[in-house]
Amino acid sequence: MRIVVALGGNALLKRGEPMTYDAQRTNVRIAAVALADLARAHQIIVAHGNGPQVGLLALQAASYAPQTLWPLDVLGAETEGMIGYLIEQELMNALPAGVECATLLTRVEVNRQDPAFDQPTKPIGPVYTAEEAKLVRAEHTWSMVSEPKGGLRRVVPSPLPQRILGLAAIKLLVEAGVCVICAGGGGIPVVRNDMGGMEGVEAVIDKDRTAALLAQDLKADALLMLTDVAAVMRDFGTPTEAAIRNTTPDTLDMMTFAAGSMGPKIAAANAFVRAGGALAGIGTLQDARAILEGRAGTQIRLDVAETRAKYAQPQQD
Amino acid sequence: MRIVVALGGNALLKRGEPMTYDAQRTNVRIAAVALADLARAHQIIVAHGNGPQVGLLALQAASYAPQTLWPLDVLGAETEGMIGYLIEQELMNALPAGVECATLLTRVEVNRQDPAFDQPTKPIGPVYTAEEAKLVRAEHTWSMVSEPKGGLRRVVPSPLPQRILGLAAIKLLVEAGVCVICAGGGGIPVVRNDMGGMEGVEAVIDKDRTAALLAQDLKADALLMLTDVAAVMRDFGTPTEAAIRNTTPDTLDMMTFAAGSMGPKIAAANAFVRAGGALAGIGTLQDARAILEGRAGTQIRLDVAETRAKYAQPQQD
Numbered sequence: 001m002r003i004v005v006a007l008g009g010n011a012l013l014k015r016g017e018p019m020t021y022d023a024q025r026t027n028v029r030i031a032a033v034a035l036a037d038l039a040r041a042h043q044i045i046v047a048h049g050n051g052p053q054v055g056l057l058a059l060q061a062a063s064y065a066p067q068t069l070w071p072l073d074v075l076g077a078e079t080e081g082m083i084g085y086l087i088e089q090e091l092m093n094a095l096p097a098g099v100e101c102a103t104l105l106t107r108v109e110v111n112r113q114d115p116a117f118d119q120p121t122k123p124i125g126p127v128y129t130a131e132e133a134k135l136v137r138a139e140h141t142w143s144m145v146s147e148p149k150g151g152l153r154r155v156v157p158s159p160l161p162q163r164i165l166g167l168a169a170i171k172l173l174v175e176a177g178v179c180v181i182c183a184g185g186g187g188i189p190v191v192r193n194d195m196g197g198m199e200g201v202e203a204v205i206d207k208d209r210t211a212a213l214l215a216q217d218l219k220a221d222a223l224l225m226l227t228d229v230a231a232v233m234r235d236f237g238t239p240t241e242a243a244i245r246n247t248t249p250d251t252l253d254m255m256t257f258a259a260g261s262m263g264p265k266i267a268a269a270n271a272f273v274r275a276g277g278a279l280a281g282i283g284t285l286q287d288a289r290a291i292l293e294g295r296a297g298t299q300i301r302l303d304v305a306e307t308r309a310k311y312a313q314p315q316q317d
Numbered sequence: 318m319r320i321v322v323a324l325g326g327n328a329l330l331k332r333g334e335p336m337t338y339d340a341q342r343t344n345v346r347i348a349a350v351a352l353a354d355l356a357r358a359h360q361i362i363v364a365h366g367n368g369p370q371v372g373l374l375a376l377q378a379a380s381y382a383p384q385t386l387w388p389l390d391v392l393g394a395e396t397e398g399m400i401g402y403l404i405e406q407e408l409m410n411a412l413p414a415g416v417e418c419a420t421l422l423t424r425v426e427v428n429r430q431d432p433a434f435d436q437p438t439k440p441i442g443p444v445y446t447a448e449e450a451k452l453v454r455a456e457h458t459w460s461m462v463s464e465p466k467g468g469l470r471r472v473v474p475s476p477l478p479q480r481i482l483g484l485a486a487i488k489l490l491v492e493a494g495v496c497v498i499c500a501g502g503g504g505i506p507v508v509r510n511d512m513g514g515m516e517g518v519e520a521v522i523d524k525d526r527t528a529a530l531l532a533q534d535l536k537a538d539a540l541l542m543l544t545d546v547a548a549v550m551r552d553f554g555t556p557t558e559a560a561i562r563n564t565t566p567d568t569l570d571m572m573t574f575a576a577g578s579m580g581p582k583i584a585a586a587n588a589f590v591r592a593g594g595a596l597a598g599i600g601t602l603q604d605a606r607a608i609l610e611g612r613a614g615t616q617i618r619l620d621v622a623e624t625r626a627k628y629a630q631p632q633q634d
Contacts, residue, residue: 081398093514169419197410
């Protein structure tokens with residue numbers, strides 16, 4: 001099987017853990033063992049998140065030179081370098097000799113008309129005091145939101161991925177059997193400019209949505225979204241809470257999920273299987289293989305009977 | 318012709334210029350015009366330096382969290398993301414539609430026994446006061462040198478590149494006609510560890526030496542090292558100073574060049590042509606095509622007559 005695996009940024013630099021190299025390398029090593037286990041039986045393409053890392057780089061840059069910030073497309077590209085390198089290294093260390101890996105930078109086109117640009121929702125970078133926020137706002141045209149614990153934080157748009165640039169090179173390598181690591185952080189966000197070229201844009205793209213698009217473009221058999229929760233839960237946080245094992249996009253459409261976390265995963269899963277993908281799976285990194293084999297996590301497939309009924313043509317007699 | 322082009326990090330973020338995104342993007346755009354001009358007539362593979370950029374990222378990280386620094390291999394990987402992205406974007410903007418580019422992260426193996434590890438020479442990161450240097454030395458086992466303008470600076474080893482990892486993927490793409498950007502900053506330095514795998518090491522690799530190795534591995538016809546000087550100069554800084562146009566490795570071996578700047582370029586040029594490369598060229602970015610055509614810069618070739626004489630077998634009669 002050909003499988004696109006989307007690794008959560010939080011699986012690589014865990015919530016509450018110090019944001020250090022050692023912590024990240026240890027987590028990448030753990031991830032690599034699970035990925036190598038998959039790669040021995042299947043062809044895998046690895047995408048990954050970058051939430052904690054892009055936040056860290058934004059903090060570092062702001063700390064050194066608050067007046068000359070670097071745009072999010074460039075910071076995103078830096079995280080593709082940082083995380084991609086660590087994944088490639090530890091994955092190759094975990095795989096038998098002779099397996100080739102390649103890590104590609106990936107630009108992803110978004111639409112300048114995407115409504116997300118009018119409604120920035122994704123918090124990024126440092127928390128500012130009211131005083132600092134005033135100065136920052138005089139300098140930049142930023143949207144900011146109040147933080148629960150006080151202070152203000154910049155929010156940026158999270159537009160939908162429209163097109164993966166450099167797909168031809170990814171396909172060439174995948175077809176040749178190379179284990180490709182790409183589309184890190186959902187890809188580097190770019191838009192078409194007035195001269196017909198591409199330019200970076202201040203946004204972050206949801207990595208699960210980009211992974212779904214990549215899986216579709218590569219005609220992958222499965223999309224695995226690996227995170228720090230065991231499965232999609234129904235009635236999350238209530239007495240009737242329970243893990244959902246097998247389900248369909250139509251069933252999930254009737255339920256509500258957290259916008260910032262499970263929501264995009266469900267949307268990505270639904271998009272992939274509705275575009276023809278056989279299986280989308282959600283669960284923990286450690287369960288990767290078990291999710292694929294239906295022994296853990298949540299499996300999302302089109303319900304063949306339901307789908308047939310829905311699209312059935314009236315019979316002629 | 319197949320040409321490996323090595324772009325100086327200083328050509329992308331110029332000496333004396335502010336270290337900002339705008340400055341870098343402008344410089345990359347200028348570079349892209351010259352590269353696209355080459356790429357229309359030849360197959361190019363682009364390598365690049367990262368001196369100013371890796372210094373900037375080290376400063377940013379140190380400013381935010383002086384106690385938890387990130388190692389040089391990871392900072393190098395970040396610069397491969399940052400610079401590679403900007404080159405790919407502006408190069409594709411400058412090239413006709415339909416040309417494919419791909420930017421690959423590149424790890425380069427160095428030898429743990431390389432004498433450079435005992436003699437760190439490459440300055441990196443912030444300048445510390447004597448007081449700060451004492452604290453830093455208590456924390457890290459760093460070599461430091463006094464700066465001409467006062468203060469102390471960390472120096473790191475610059476070992477020779479031994480092997481380009483992921484060469485198979487680079488070759489696949491190059492053979493398919495994709496314009497490949499790789500080996501940024503001389504590559505991410507790694508060494509073989511006790512478990513038979515690879516791990517990062519605190520070093521920076523000279524990008525011209527890595528570009529020469531890459532050109533050799535790809536059987537390139539030419540290696541072009543583009544920088545901010547017009548040509549290799551004989552008697553530099555003296556009244557008899559003059560540009561060297563056509564020369565040979567044997568001639569260059571008899572001359573002395575600055576260790577930090579022209580020295581590694583000459584060494585890379587000599588290594589490439591001695592390993593069978595037809596031409597190594599050194600000069601400015603703007604002259605790229607003229608250097609290739611012998612109208613500007615310095616051309617280094619084996620002197621065919623000299624070489625024949627040197628390796629001639631005694632004739633049997």
